[in-house]
Amino acid sequence: MQNHDQSRQLQEQLQRCFSHKSAVVVRGGGSKDFYGRQQSADLEPFDVSAHRGIVNYEPTELIITARAGTPINEISRVLAEAGQCLPFDPPELGGVATVGGTLACGFSGPSRPYAGSARDYILGAHVLNGKGEYLRVGGEVMKNVAGYDVSRLMVGAIGTLGVILQASLKVLPSAEKETTLIFHFERDSALDFMNDLAGRPLPVNASCFYGDLVFVRLSGTEAGIDSAYRSLGGERLPSTDKIWSSLREFEHPFFQSDLPLWRISLPALAKPELPGEVFIDWGGAQWWLHSDADADEIRIATERCGGHATLFRGGDRTSEVFHPLPPAMQAMQERIRASFDPERILNPGRLTSER
Amino acid sequence: MPSNNFGFSDLRNISCFVSWVSFRHNRRAGMWLMGTRPAQFKKLTIIMSTSTQTNDKRNRLILKLKGFLPTTCILLQDQELVPYECDGLSAYRQRPMLVVLPENVDQVVQVLQVCSETGVPVVARGAGTGLSGGALPLEDGVLLVLAKFNQILELDPMRRIARVQPGVRNLAISEAADPHALYYAPDPSSQIACSIGGNVAENSGGVHCLKYGLTVHNVLQLKIVTIDGELLTIGSEGLDSPGYDLLAVLNGSEGMLGVVVEVTVKLLPKPEHTSLVLAAFDDIEAAGAAVGGVISAGIIPAGLEMMDNFAIRATEDFAQCGYPVDSAAILLCEVDGTEADVSAQISKIESVMTLHGATEVRVAQDEAERLLFWKGRKMAFPAMGRISPDYYCIDGTIPRSQLPMVLRKMNQWSKQFDLRVANVFHAGDGNLHPLILFDANKPGELERTEDFAAKILDLCVEVGGTITGEHGVGIEKINQMCSQFNREEISQFHALKHAFDPAGLLNPGKAIPTLQRCAEYGAMHVHNGKLPFPELERF
Numbered sequence A: 001m002q003n004h005d006q007s008r009q010l011q012e013q014l015q016r017c018f019s020h021k022s023a024v025v026v027r028g029g030g031s032k033d034f035y036g037r038q039q040s041a042d043l044e045p046f047d048v049s050a051h052r053g054i055v056n057y058e059p060t061e062l063i064i065t066a067r068a069g070t071p072i073n074e075i076s077r078v079l080a081e082a083g084q085c086l087p088f089d090p091p092e093l094g095g096v097a098t099v100g101g102t103l104a105c106g107f108s109g110p111s112r113p114y115a116g117s118a119r120d121y122i123l124g125a126h127v128l129n130g131k132g133e134y135l136r137v138g139g140e141v142m143k144n145v146a147g148y149d150v151s152r153l154m155v156g157a158i159g160t161l162g163v164i165l166q167a168s169l170k171v172l173p174s175a176e177k178e179t180t181l182i183f184h185f186e187r188d189s190a191l192d193f194m195n196d197l198a199g200r201p202l203p204v205n206a207s208c209f210y211g212d213l214v215f216v217r218l219s220g221t222e223a224g225i226d227s228a229y230r231s232l233g234g235e236r237l238p239s240t241d242k243i244w245s246s247l248r249e250f251e252h253p254f255f256q257s258d259l260p261l262w263r264i265s266l267p268a269l270a271k272p273e274l275p276g277e278v279f280i281d282w283g284g285a286q287w288w289l290h291s292d293a294d295a296d297e298i299r300i301a302t303e304r305c306g307g308h309a310t311l312f313r314g315g316d317r318t319s320e321v322f323h324p325l326p327p328a329m330q331a332m333q334e335r336i337r338a339s340f341d342p343e344r345i346l347n348p349g350r351l352t353s354e355r
Numbered sequence B: 001m002p003s004n005n006f007g008f009s010d011l012r013n014i015s016c017f018v019s020w021v022s023f024r025h026n027r028r029a030g031m032w033l034m035g036t037r038p039a040q041f042k043k044l045t046i047i048m049s050t051s052t053q054t055n056d057k058r059n060r061l062i063l064k065l066k067g068f069l070p071t072t073c074i075l076l077q078d079q080e081l082v083p084y085e086c087d088g089l090s091a092y093r094q095r096p097m098l099v100v101l102p103e104n105v106d107q108v109v110q111v112l113q114v115c116s117e118t119g120v121p122v123v124a125r126g127a128g129t130g131l132s133g134g135a136l137p138l139e140d141g142v143l144l145v146l147a148k149f150n151q152i153l154e155l156d157p158m159r160r161i162a163r164v165q166p167g168v169r170n171l172a173i174s175e176a177a178d179p180h181a182l183y184y185a186p187d188p189s190s191q192i193a194c195s196i197g198g199n200v201a202e203n204s205g206g207v208h209c210l211k212y213g214l215t216v217h218n219v220l221q222l223k224i225v226t227i228d229g230e231l232l233t234i235g236s237e238g239l240d241s242p243g244y245d246l247l248a249v250l251n252g253s254e255g256m257l258g259v260v261v262e263v264t265v266k267l268l269p270k271p272e273h274t275s276l277v278l279a280a281f282d283d284i285e286a287a288g289a290a291v292g293g294v295i296s297a298g299i300i301p302a303g304l305e306m307m308d309n310f311a312i313r314a315t316e317d318f319a320q321c322g323y324p325v326d327s328a329a330i331l332l333c334e335v336d337g338t339e340a341d342v343s344a345q346i347s348k349i350e351s352v353m354t355l356h357g358a359t360e361v362r363v364a365q366d367e368a369e370r371l372l373f374w375k376g377r378k379m380a381f382p383a384m385g386r387i388s389p390d391y392y393c394i395d396g397t398i399p400r401s402q403l404p405m406v407l408r409k410m411n412q413w414s415k416q417f418d419l420r421v422a423n424v425f426h427a428g429d430g431n432l433h434p435l436i437l438f439d440a441n442k443p444g445e446l447e448r449t450e451d452f453a454a455k456i457l458d459l460c461v462e463v464g465g466t467i468t469g470e471h472g473v474g475i476e477k478i479n480q481m482c483s484q485f486n487r488e489e490i491s492q493f494h495a496l497k498h499a500f501d502p503a504g505l506l507n508p509g510k511a512i513p514t515l516q517r518c519a520e521y522g523a524m525h526v527h528n529g530k531l532p533f534p535e536l537e538r539f
Ligand SMILES: Cc1cc2nc3c(=O)[nH]c(=O)nc-3n(C[C@H](O)[C@H](O)[C@H](O)COP(=O)(O)OP(=O)(O)OC[C@H]3O[C@@H](n4cnc5c(N)ncnc54)[C@H](O)[C@@H]3O)c2cc1C
Pocket: B021, B034, B087, B088, B123, B124, B125, B126, B127, B128, B129, B130, B131, B133, B134, B135, B146, B166, B187, B188, B189, B190, B193, B194, B195, B196, B197, B198, B199, B200, B201, B202, B203, B204, B205, B206, B207, B254, B255, B256, B258, B259, B260, B261, B381, B470, B471, B507
């Protein structure tokens, strides 16, 4: 495993950029270059990928600390050796996805509704703000309420509040066993079924709907899974089936379409009519939609159900790709950004267009 | 040096001296009161402002408030203000300029607008059970009490959410969800009294947070009012929202960023089955190792608590719950899930405990016995109150591997300071609550307690932990913040606050110390061999 500490060089580079007011594009492995708005081509690259390696991992502490450039699959491998895992199940994207990029984009896999998301598992981070200051926020312990929770705020900010240099994540023991069950349903009753499962004390760890099938992943002790299977019925899928990894890695045939890919985030039991083919994950809370319909049409349909829509991949990336915020909230978010990055040098234009 | 106003020059000397905390509801005051035996503290002298200028300001403010608040919602008389002088950190007392008890969101908006226009600081208050002085009033400020916001607005068993007003008590949510076999997971020991708004402000935890998370993991949406009266919705009923994750900063923000006026929480299905193991050890380090052993065995207990011998004996005397009084430490390890899951895990836990040298392993045979085993743990604080006139509850977190060393140091210091210390804590997540027993009436004992406590917190930071796991910084640990964070970090926190509250009118002086204060405190972390805050004068 490669182990390089580049924090000094990175901090110096960013301090220089701050004093020259020259903006940067923060990049880890580049697996998520497709995500967010298209940025101006003449920005200076800020490459975090060489800053890598596991800094601290003590399995009984349930915490791993790694530099931002460390690939997610490397982390997962090391955790697996100790019988542990990243419970939020992030995509590895061909082994290119890094800790920093995963957190900055806030990507979580199919287990998210049951096990929690990337933001739920961050405990602390070392971050460079837009002035090139090195900040240690949060901590390397399970519980910490000293200071505002700035490390959690970094998750999903796509690098516009700070460059994550190192993060401490809570990890958990891997389940003794996993099994996937399949059930036949129409869409609406599939949504009701998945919602009903989430309300029962069962060891469900993922559920999705595609075509006319509901897939339910159970995870826990062997005895617990067997008893859940007895009460639920359904067919057991062979353990070699790749449904969950193909969903997490965007490799499922559904994702092969050339149409723009939308990610629709919805509250429980929402059943919007969306213009295109959908794959429903997260027990109904996350819908993937292939559609070249007008962005407004998709956003209005989503908003009506209390959700929000992201143009996840493809389509027009020069206009807004994230769901627009109400003006007062947008103004608040801009003030927050200014508090971290007064010169707007971190990933300008990636999250929203610069006004 | 006695201090007589809010520029506390010797803040370290004022801490949390709670003795025998119990809750009772006072109908007249409409609030939960904590029965704390007043001890002789180094009290802050309360000076009610008498200058004409201040009086004029106060009168103008009252006039404006009366424009939209019924007079019963404004408390002005000394005797009405007294119950609000302090929160759970009763050693700090300050009478506010006035108390307002608004009844609806519109009124909160207007109160904040008026305060913002007139430059009057505001402190929000929920149930006042906070242990770090976060809800301590300001002499020249308004105390905004959310006690009247006590309605559960919506509870939907299908969507598994509850939308509640901020003054709703934590336990009331689980009680309302109970008929649907649902519950709200975070369960601070103060849950019969503390408010959900206060829980959000402190990001409170409970016995079950290793498995089910803190408040931040269980809140979906907030409505807050900013100091200039803007109503913002933060988060959503879905699993995420566009833009920055402001739920992350609002949880644990100690009333510094906005006033929470509505909270939507997620409800979880009640586990089918719950079981508890009590294991006794004749060596506290072995008990610590057993905690690691449980986790290495791939088990995440719903709760994992440790008590040392002193705590065991005190609680057994008080609660008669059958604890083995001769053991050096006991572990209480609870697991929940399906019946099959639980019995598989219980037998694993039994063998891990035995393997780590447990002298006795008992599995609660029924619900009554399970509750009995918990009773001791839950009565630990009042039990301490019985054997000592006063005690000081400390709240720090350490990496679990440091537990034996930290416990050894504490026992060593206990002898050195000649003060008894009992340990009752959340072993699963390394959150310590050492209780230092003292008698405030004995000269010098208070000062020794304070020094002892400061040493423990500094040690927590030194071993890679933190000065507060769940009680918050408030006013109590404001100086220790300077040990944990450097000037850039503290400045960043201030900048973030500024984005919400540019004039610094919400709960000023709490949670984040000024750089000046850190320079005065002097005991800061030295990062990279550089003296922090070099440009600031030292006193
Ligand atoms: C016996 C005892 C046991 C305890 N056990 C635990 C425990 O196990 N775990 C734990 O985490 N804590 C525990 N606590 C601490 C305390 O109960 C929690 O911090 C609780 O969340 C405080 O809630 P409250 O409503 O009493 O808030 P208050 O004390 O009224 O206020 C606390 C802070 O929140 C702010 N605030 C309150 N309401 C709002 C609002 N609506 N909007 C914005 N800001 C607001 C206040 O300004 C203040 O800064 C315990 C306390 C006691 C006395």
